Amino acid sequence: MIRVENLVKNFGAVEAVRGINFTVQDGEILGFLGPNGAGKSTTLRILTTYLSPTAGSVSIDDYDITRHPTEVRRLIGYLPEQNPLYGDMLVYDQLSFVAAVRGIRGKAFRIALGRVMDVCGIREVIHRKLDELSKGYRQRVGLAQAIIHDPKILILDEPSSGLDPNQIVEIRELIKRLGKEKTVIMSSHILQEVQAVADRIVILNEGEVVADGTYAELMAGFEGRAQLTLELKNADQAAIEALPDRFPEIEIQQGEATAAGYRVRLSYPTGKDLREQLFLHAVESGWVVLEMSRQEAKLEDVFRQLTVKGAGARA
Amino acid sequence: MPEALRQNLWHVWLVFRRELATYFNSAGAYITLVAFVLIAGWFFSSSFFLINESDLRVLFGIIPIIYLFFIPAITMGLLAREKSAGTFELLITLPLEDWTVVWGKYLAAMALIAVGLLFSLVHFLTLALVATNMDTGAIISGYLGLLLAGGVYAAAGIFCSALTENQITAFILGFMIVFIFFMLNKVLLFVPGSMTAILQYLSMDFHLTNISRGVIDSRNLVYFGSMITLFLTLTVRVLEMRKWR
Numbered sequence: 001m002i003r004v005e006n007l008v009k010n011f012g013a014v015e016a017v018r019g020i021n022f023t024v025q026d027g028e029i030l031g032f033l034g035p036n037g038a039g040k041s042t043t044l045r046i047l048t049t050y051l052s053p054t055a056g057s058v059s060i061d062d063y064d065i066t067r068h069p070t071e072v073r074r075l076i077g078y079l080p081e082q083n084p085l086y087g088d089m090l091v092y093d094q095l096s097f098v099a100a101v102r103g104i105r106g107k108a109f110r111i112a113l114g115r116v117m118d119v120c121g122i123r124e125v126i127h128r129k130l131d132e133l134s135k136g137y138r139q140r141v142g143l144a145q146a147i148i149h150d151p152k153i154l155i156l157d158e159p160s161s162g163l164d165p166n167q168i169v170e171i172r173e174l175i176k177r178l179g180k181e182k183t184v185i186m187s188s189h190i191l192q193e194v195q196a197v198a199d200r201i202v203i204l205n206e207g208e209v210v211a212d213g214t215y216a217e218l219m220a221g222f223e224g225r226a227q228l229t230l231e232l233k234n235a236d237q238a239a240i241e242a243l244p245d246r247f248p249e250i251e252i253q254q255g256e257a258t259a260a261g262y263r264v265r266l267s268y269p270t271g272k273d274l275r276e277q278l279f280l281h282a283v284e285s286g287w288v289v290l291e292m293s294r295q296e297a298k299l300e301d302v303f304r305q306l307t308v309k310g311a312g313a314r315a
Numbered sequence: 316m317p318e319a320l321r322q323n324l325w326h327v328w329l330v331f332r333r334e335l336a337t338y339f340n341s342a343g344a345y346i347t348l349v350a351f352v353l354i355a356g357w358f359f360s361s362s363f364f365l366i367n368e369s370d371l372r373v374l375f376g377i378i379p380i381i382y383l384f385f386i387p388a389i390t391m392g393l394l395a396r397e398k399s400a401g402t403f404e405l406l407i408t409l410p411l412e413d414w415t416v417v418w419g420k421y422l423a424a425m426a427l428i429a430v431g432l433l434f435s436l437v438h439f440l441t442l443a444l445v446a447t448n449m450d451t452g453a454i455i456s457g458y459l460g461l462l463l464a465g466g467v468y469a470a471a472g473i474f475c476s477a478l479t480e481n482q483i484t485a486f487i488l489g490f491m492i493v494f495i496f497f498m499l500n501k502v503l504l505f506v507p508g509s510m511t512a513i514l515q516y517l518s519m520d521f522h523l524t525n526i527s528r529g530v531i532d533s534r535n536l537v538y539f540g541s542m543i544t545l546f547l548t549l550t551v552r553v554l555e556m557r558k559w560r
Contacts, residue, residue: 048408052558073410080408082401086333088340097333101326101409145405 001026002047002153002183007056009042009207016042018207019056024200026152029179031198032187035307039207040187041081044157047185048078060153074102077146081157083138084145087131091122091141094130095148102149116144120174136167143174147182154178156186160193172197191299201299205307218302225267227253227295228275233288235262246281247274260290326411330419331426334393338427344389348427351385352434359438370450374438375457375527379519382468383497387489389427390472391482393420394554398480413554417547421473428465432458453529460526463539464519468493470546477553 002024009017017039024030034040045051047058049069058065065072086094095116099109117123120140125133130141139159146154159175160168175186175197188194194201195215203211203218211218232240237255240262244250249272255264268274275292282289338344358377366373397403406416439454468489475488499518503511515521522535 045404050404050407050558070410070412073408076408078405078408080401080404082404084400084402084405086337086402087400088337089333093336097329098405098409100329101411103322 001061002185003059004043004047005057007043007046007058008054009039009046009051010054016207017046017053020204020207020209022202022209022212024183024185026183027179027181029175029184029186029197029199031194031201032185032204033191033194033201033303034187034189034204036189037206038204038307040189040204041157043204044078044155044185044187045080048076048155049073074149075152077149077151077154079142079146079154079156079159081161083142085130085138085141088129090129091126091133094141095145098145099148104149112148112150115150116148119147119177120144121170135162136164136170139163139167139171140174143171143178147178151182153183154185156184158187158189160188160190168193191303195299203303203306210306211302215299218299219270225251226270226273227265227267228278229263229265229291229293229295230278230282230289231258231260231263231291232282233261233290235282235285235287237262239285240264243281247277249274261287263291323412323415326415327419327422330406330411330416331422334420334423335426338389338423343392344427347385347388348431348434351381351431354381355435356438359435363438371439371442371454371457372527374435375461375523378432378435378461379464379497379523382465383490383493385431386424386428386465386468387472387475387486387493390424390469390476390489391485392476393424393473394476394550395480395482395485399482407554407557414547414551417473417477417550417554421469421547424469424473425462425466428469429462432461432465450529453527456529456531457527459531460523460535463526463536464523467496467519467539467542467546470543470550471496474546474550474553477550 004020004022006019006021007017008015008019020039020043022030032040032044042051046053047060047065049065049072052066060072060075063071063075086097089097092113095113096109099105099112104112113126117126120143122137122140122144125137125141130138133141143156143159146156156175160171163171172193175184178184179197179199186194186197198215200214201211201218202209237257240255241252243264243266244252247268249268251267253265253267255262257263275294279289279292355374355377359371359374362373394403397406407413443449471492472485472489475492476482476485478488479485496517496519499514500520503515503518506514516538522538525532526535
């Protein structure tokens with residue numbers, strides 16, 4: 001288990017991390033979400049013992065990161081944001097160097113190498129020079145290097161940045177597969193990614209945790225508004241603009257007359273589903289529903305609300 | 316040997332081997348070596364026949380000057396390149412002690428310097444073929460002096476490489492430090508008498524002259540040893556400072 005308590009990191013006068021708390025259970029995939037500069041990389045660099053905290057404590061499986069850095073480094077596999085590969089080396093040499101430092105040699109190395117080559121799909125490039133590989137392959141080698149010692153904990157800093165859409169899907173699948181047996185912390189500023197991969201999400205903004213929970217929990221706690229688009233035959237502007245009198249939760253956002261009747265986009269609180277009542281109302285009024293589609297509030301809205309509001313309040 | 320030390324030495328060896336591979340995977344190392352050999356050979360041969368003496372004193376005078384460029388060139392990338400490529404973060408988060416990284420890299424640079432010196436042995440062999448009454452002892456101790464001087468310069472160079480992620484900056488800083496060591500003995504005339512003894516002790520020339528005359532004095536060895544230790548320790552400290560930035 002990873003336990004982060006009141007973690008603070010200052011770079012001179014800049015407060016990069018301002019007293020954050022969270023825990024990660026064994027076997028969990030934690031998505032670490034936040035806009036650029038929120039303190040994600042700094043936090044991960046402290047967890048991996050690259051940086052020392054200014055205050056607060058981090059323990060990983062009962063090892064304190066400042067008192068037992070070597071033990072912590074053994075437990076962790078880490079893929080930094082800037083993929084740490086020696087461009088002039090062969091994939092094989094890079095992996096064998098990292099494995100040797102971790103004390104994996106001879107037969108044990110051949111077994112480990114076979115495993116990571118299959119898991120990460122790098123068998124066909126194993127004798128290529130790293131500089132010659134595409135970004136997608138480089139990223140896979142970076143992952144292979146992070147899991148060569150079969151670590152219990154995997155820390156990935158923006159693992160999909162700079163990849164094309166196909167490669168992003170591949171990397172996500174890979175992370176999900178790895179997450180079945182390992183504890184994973186993955187940072188990202190891409191919401192769909194975290195939503196797709198993580199069991200739990202911690203949202204960081206300006207060095208503070210602004211939300212922590214499963215996707216469902218985050219959505220439930222959020223007073224967002226669902227959007228509904230309606231196209232109604234026989235309806236006219238006046239009748240539509242009268243809708244909020246009947247349903248006070250409704251807010252009309254946009255409307256326009258169409259050939260058939262009237263098309264309107266309106267919003268109401270996520271918690272309330274007004275579709276049935278609106279349908280019945282339409283029937284009552286003699287309108288024909290040509291289109292009715294709803295867009296749920298998404299993680300994006302939660303994210304925007306939490307991070308932009310926070311910024312506004314502080315400014 | 317205790318288990319922890321054995322493991323640390325193993326790590327030094329791994330870093331050393333990886334660094335050497337990087338040296339010889341790139342054209343840079345070969346170009347630097349060839350330049351070293353050619354320049355040393357040119358200056359040595361062009362004055363050797365004029366002096367008409369069976370010793371390598373000219374060579375021992377030339378090499379410290381070539382060192383001023385040669386050594387910063389081979390040490391500039393040792394840590395700066397790792398930082399700019401991001402591999403530094405890998406090295407630091409592997410279960411390695413910082414000093415094993417520094418020592419492994421330092422020894423790789425020393426290996427390259429030793430290769431350069433080995434090539435210059437060709438002049439010694441030429442001399443041995445034609446010479447009468449050669450002072451082999453002085454030549455051996457002269458080479459030892461060159462190796463140790465290279466050791467001090469390389470330690471200063473890796474220290475400069477730890478300070479920056481820019482290799483050019485590392486080269487210029489390294490050149491400046493090495494140049495100061497080189498010049499100290501030559502500016503003694505201009506400093507107050509009370510300081511001459513200290514400056515002279517710090518200057519490379521002073522110790523190098525002693526040792527290449529065939530006198531291996533413990534005072535000189537202590538100088539080389541302590542300078543190397545000082546710079547390597549500083550390098551490790553600089554690496555640790557990243558944590559507190």
